[in-house]
Amino acid sequence: MRSAADGQSGKETSRIESFSDNVFAIALTLLVLTIKVPSVPEGNHSGYLLEQLALQWPEYLTYVISFVTILLVWIKHHMMFERVQKADHALMFLNGMLLLPVTLVPFPTSLLALFIVHPQARYAAALFTGSFAMIVGMVYLVWKHITRLNGRLGIVEDEVWLDRQSRKIRIVFFLYVAAFGLTFVYPLVGIGTCFLLVIYLALPELKNVDG
Amino acid sequence: MRSAADGQSGKETSRIESFSDNVFAIALTLLVLTIKVPSVPEGNHSGYLLEQLALQWPEYLTYVISFVTILLVWIKHHMMFERVQKADHALMFLNGMLLLPVTLVPFPTSLLALFIVHPQARYAAALFTGSFAMIVGMVYLVWKHITRLNGRLGIVEDEVWLDRQSRKIRIVFFLYVAAFGLTFVYPLVGIGTCFLLVIYLALPELKNVDG
Amino acid sequence: MRSAADGQSGKETSRIESFSDNVFAIALTLLVLTIKVPSVPEGNHSGYLLEQLALQWPEYLTYVISFVTILLVWIKHHMMFERVQKADHALMFLNGMLLLPVTLVPFPTSLLALFIVHPQARYAAALFTGSFAMIVGMVYLVWKHITRLNGRLGIVEDEVWLDRQSRKIRIVFFLYVAAFGLTFVYPLVGIGTCFLLVIYLALPELKNVDG
Amino acid sequence: MRSAADGQSGKETSRIESFSDNVFAIALTLLVLTIKVPSVPEGNHSGYLLEQLALQWPEYLTYVISFVTILLVWIKHHMMFERVQKADHALMFLNGMLLLPVTLVPFPTSLLALFIVHPQARYAAALFTGSFAMIVGMVYLVWKHITRLNGRLGIVEDEVWLDRQSRKIRIVFFLYVAAFGLTFVYPLVGIGTCFLLVIYLALPELKNVDG
Numbered sequence: 144m145r146s147a148a149d150g151q152s153g154k155e156t157s158r159i160e161s162f163s164d165n166v167f168a169i170a171l172t173l174l175v176l177t178i179k180v181p182s183v184p185e186g187n188h189s190g191y192l193l194e195q196l197a198l199q200w201p202e203y204l205t206y207v208i209s210f211v212t213i214l215l216v217w218i219k220h221h222m223m224f225e226r227v228q229k230a231d232h233a234l235m236f237l238n239g240m241l242l243l244p245v246t247l248v249p250f251p252t253s254l255l256a257l258f259i260v261h262p263q264a265r266y267a268a269a270l271f272t273g274s275f276a277m278i279v280g281m282v283y284l285v286w287k288h289i290t291r292l293n294g295r296l297g298i299v300e301d302e303v304w305l306d307r308q309s310r311k312i313r314i315v316f317f318l319y320v321a322a323f324g325l326t327f328v329y330p331l332v333g334i335g336t337c338f339l340l341v342i343y344l345a346l347p348e349l350k351n352v353d354g
Numbered sequence: 355m356r357s358a359a360d361g362q363s364g365k366e367t368s369r370i371e372s373f374s375d376n377v378f379a380i381a382l383t384l385l386v387l388t389i390k391v392p393s394v395p396e397g398n399h400s401g402y403l404l405e406q407l408a409l410q411w412p413e414y415l416t417y418v419i420s421f422v423t424i425l426l427v428w429i430k431h432h433m434m435f436e437r438v439q440k441a442d443h444a445l446m447f448l449n450g451m452l453l454l455p456v457t458l459v460p461f462p463t464s465l466l467a468l469f470i471v472h473p474q475a476r477y478a479a480a481l482f483t484g485s486f487a488m489i490v491g492m493v494y495l496v497w498k499h500i501t502r503l504n505g506r507l508g509i510v511e512d513e514v515w516l517d518r519q520s521r522k523i524r525i526v527f528f529l530y531v532a533a534f535g536l537t538f539v540y541p542l543v544g545i546g547t548c549f550l551l552v553i554y555l556a557l558p559e560l561k562n563v564d565g
Numbered sequence: 566m567r568s569a570a571d572g573q574s575g576k577e578t579s580r581i582e583s584f585s586d587n588v589f590a591i592a593l594t595l596l597v598l599t600i601k602v603p604s605v606p607e608g609n610h611s612g613y614l615l616e617q618l619a620l621q622w623p624e625y626l627t628y629v630i631s632f633v634t635i636l637l638v639w640i641k642h643h644m645m646f647e648r649v650q651k652a653d654h655a656l657m658f659l660n661g662m663l664l665l666p667v668t669l670v671p672f673p674t675s676l677l678a679l680f681i682v683h684p685q686a687r688y689a690a691a692l693f694t695g696s697f698a699m700i701v702g703m704v705y706l707v708w709k710h711i712t713r714l715n716g717r718l719g720i721v722e723d724e725v726w727l728d729r730q731s732r733k734i735r736i737v738f739f740l741y742v743a744a745f746g747l748t749f750v751y752p753l754v755g756i757g758t759c760f761l762l763v764i765y766l767a768l769p770e771l772k773n774v775d776g
Numbered sequence: 777m778r779s780a781a782d783g784q785s786g787k788e789t790s791r792i793e794s795f796s797d798n799v800f801a802i803a804l805t806l807l808v809l810t811i812k813v814p815s816v817p818e819g820n821h822s823g824y825l826l827e828q829l830a831l832q833w834p835e836y837l838t839y840v841i842s843f844v845t846i847l848l849v850w851i852k853h854h855m856m857f858e859r860v861q862k863a864d865h866a867l868m869f870l871n872g873m874l875l876l877p878v879t880l881v882p883f884p885t886s887l888l889a890l891f892i893v894h895p896q897a898r899y900a901a902a903l904f905t906g907s908f909a910m911i912v913g914m915v916y917l918v919w920k921h922i923t924r925l926n927g928r929l930g931i932v933e934d935e936v937w938l939d940r941q942s943r944k945i946r947i948v949f950f951l952y953v954a955a956f957g958l959t960f961v962y963p964l965v966g967i968g969t970c971f972l973l974v975i976y977l978a979l980p981e982l983k984n985v986d987g
Contacts (some may be wrong), residue, residue: 369582381597685822
C-alpha cells in the first residue's frame with residue numbers, strides 16, 4: 144500500500160515536471176521566431192546583408208536575455224520540485240499560472256527588439272521587464288505552496304535553508320519590479336538592469352565549472 | 355512474469371501521458387503566436403504604442419481563456435490517467451482524437467481575437483466555444499473508455515465516485531454546448547459564459563492554495 | 566551488474582521514445598499553422614466570415630488526414646518500440662530518418678490545402694502522398710532493424726507474428742506508393758486513396774472502444 | 777538512504793535529458809517553417825508549381841543539413857549523458873548554453889536558403905557554419921565538465937576511451953571552424969564541407985544497420 148502510494152506521488156510529480164519542462168523548452172525554442180530573416184534586396188548593394196544582420200542587434204540582445212532568463216527559471220523550477228514529495232491540484236494550477244507568463248515571453252521579446260530604439264521604447268521595455276517580474280512573482284507563490292505542502296507532510300526541513308531560499312526569491316522579485324519601474328523613466332536603464340540581473344543570477348550556476 | 359507485464363503496462367501508459375503532455379504543452383505555448391507584434395509607425399505619433407497595445411485586449415482575453423482552458427483539461431487528463439492500469443490501442447486512438455481539437459485551439463483563438471468586435475463575431479465565437487465543447491466531449495469519451503477498461507481488469511472501484519466524475523464531465527459538456535448555442539444569438543454572452551466556466555472550473559483547483 | 570545493464574538499456578530506449586514522442590507531438594501541433602485566419606474585410610459584406618470559413622475546407626480536410634496519419638504512425642511506432650530491448654546508434658539514426666519526413670508533413674499539408682483546386686494540384690498531391698509513403702517506408706526499415714537487433718539478443722520471438730507485422734507494413738507501404746502514383750494521373754483519386762487508407766488503418770484501433 | 781540519493785540523482789539527470797530532448801526535438805521540427813509554401817499564381821502558367829518547387833532546392837538542402845546535424849548532436853548528447861552519474865547546476869547551465877545555438881539553427885537555415893545564390897551568400901554561409909561550430913564547441917565544454925564531475929565521484933573510467941572521445945570532439949570542432957573560415961572565401965565550399973562533415977559523421981552510426 145505504502146509503496147503504491149509513493150509510486151502514485153512520483154507519477155504525479157513527474158508529470159508536472161515533464162509538462163513544465165516541455166513548456167519551458169518550447170518557449171525557449173520559439174524565441175528563434177523573434178529573429179526575422181532579412182529579405183533579399185532588388186539590386187546588389189554591396190555589404191547589404193552584413194549591414195542588415197548588424198542592424199538586428201536588438202533581436203540578438205533580447206533573444207539572449209530571454210533565453211538565459213527562461214533557462215535560469217527552469218533551473219530554479221527544477222531545484223524547487225526536487226523538494227516536492229506530493230503534488231495537489233492547487234500546485235498543478237499554480238504551476239500552470241507560472242507557465243503562463245513564461246509562454247508569453249516571445250511576445251515582449253519581439254516587441255522590445257522592434258521598439259528598443261523607438262521614442263516609445265518605454266512601453267515595450269515595461270512589458271519585457273514586467274513579464275519577468277510576473278514570472279519571478281509566480282515562482283515565489285509556487286515555492287511558498289511547495290514548502291507549505293511539504294510541511295504538512297511532517298517532513299523535517301532545514302527551516303533556515305528554506306527561509307533563505309524564500310528571501311532570495313523575494314529579493315530577485317523586488318529587483319525585477321525595480322527594473323520594471325525604471326523602464327518608465329529610463330527604458331534602457333531598466334533593460335540594462337534586467338541584463339545585469341541575468342548575469343548576476345547565472346554566475347553562481349557557473350561556480351563549479353572549473354572545480 | 356507478472357512484474358514484467360506490469361512494467362510493460364507502465365511503459366504503455368507513460369508514453370501516452372508523455373505524448374499528451376507534449377501536445378498540451380505545445381498547444382499552450384503556440385498560443386503566443388496569436389498575439390501580433392504592432393508594426394513600427396512612420397512618424398512619432400505620441401502614445402502610439404500604448405494605444406496599439408491597449409487595442410489588443412481581445413488577443414489578451416482570448417489568450418488567457420484558451421490557456422487556462424487547456425491547462426484545466428490537462429489537469430483533468432492527468433487525473434483520469436492516474437486510474438489507467440492498462441492502455442489499449444483504442445485508448446491511444448481516442449486520446450489522439452481528444453488531442454485533435456486541443457491542437458486546433460490556436461486557430462479559433464486567433465480568429466475570435468480578430469473578429470470579436472466585428473458584426474460577424476458570432477461565427478468566430480461559435481468556433482471558439484464549439485472547439486472547447488468538442489474537447490470536453492472527447493474528455494467524456496476517453497473517461498468512459500478508461501473506466502470500462504479498468505472495470506474489465508477486475509479492479510474494484512468506488513462506483514459512486516466514478517459515477518460522480520462522469521456526471522461532472524457531462525454537466526461541463528452541456529454547459530459548453532449551451533455556451534456554443536448562445537454564441538449564435540448573443541456572441542459576447544456565449545464567450546462570457548466560457549470565461550465564467552473557466553473561472554468556475556479553476557476555483558476548486560485553488561481551494562488548497564491557502565491550506 | 567545485470568540489473569544495471571538493464572537500467573542502461575531502459576534509459577537508452579526511453580530517450581529515443583521520448584525524443585520521438587516529442588517530434589510526433591510537435592509535428593501534429595504545428596499543423597494548426599497550416600490553417601490561416603481570414604483577414605477582416607473592409608466593409609461589412611454579410612455572411613463574409615461564414616463564407617471564408619467554408620472556403621477553407623481544403624485546410625480542414627488536409628489537417629485531419631495529416632493529423633490522423635501522424636497519430637497512427639505514432640501508435641505503430643509505440644508498438645514497435647515495445648519490442649526494443651536494446652537500442653544502438655544505428656537505431657537512433659534510422660529512427661531520426663523516420664522523423665525527418667514526419668517533421669516535413671506541415672509543408673505538403675499547407676501546399677495541398679492551397680493547390681487542391683488548382684489545375685496543377687497533382688504536384689502538391691504527389692508531395693503529400695509521397696511524404697506519407699516515405700514515412701511508411703522508413704517505418705519498415707526501422708522495424709526490420711528492430712527485429713534484427715532483437716534476434717541478435719537471442720530472445721525467442723513468435724516468428725509468425727513478426728513476419729505478419731512486416732508483411733502488413735509492406736502492404737501499407739505499397740498502398741501509399743500506389744496513392745502517390747495515382748496523384749500524377751488523378752490527383753483527387755490519389756488523395757481520396759490516402760483518406761480511405763487513414764480510415765482503414767484507424768478502424769482496427771477502434772475495435773475495442775465498445776468492448 | 778543510499779538508494780534515495782541515487783533516485784534523486786537519477787531524477788536530476790533525467791530532467792536535464794528530457795528538457796534537452798524537448799529542445800532538440802522542437803528545434804528539429806521548427807525547421808519545417810523555413811520551407812515556404814509557394815503562393816497561388818494569378819493565371820495558369822503551365823508547370824508553375826513544379827518550377828516553384830524546384831526553385832526551392834536551397835530550402836530542401838539546408839533543411840536536410842540542419843536536420844541531420846541536430847540529430848547527430850542529439851545522438852552525441854545522449855552518449856555523453858549516459859555517463860552522467862550526478863548533475864550539478866553548472867552542468868544544467870552549460871547544457872543550456874549548448875542548447876542556445878541549437879535553438880538558433882532555424883534562423884541561419886532560413887537565411888542561407890534565401891541567400892545561397894546571392895552575391896552576399898558568404899555572410900549567410902558564415903552564420904550557418906558558425907552556428908554549427910558554436911554547437912560543437914559547447915558540446916566539447918559540456919563533455920569536459922561531465923568527465924570532470926564524473927572523475928570527482930571516484931568512478932574509475934577507461935581514461936584512454938575518455939581521451940579518445942575528447943580528441944574526436946576537438947577534431948570535429950576544428951573541422952567546423954575550418955568550414956566557417958572557408959565560407960568567407962568560397963561560401964559554397966564552406967557549405968559543401970559542412971555537408972560532407974554531416975555525411976562523414978553519420979556513417980559510423982549506420983555501420984550496424986546491416987549487421
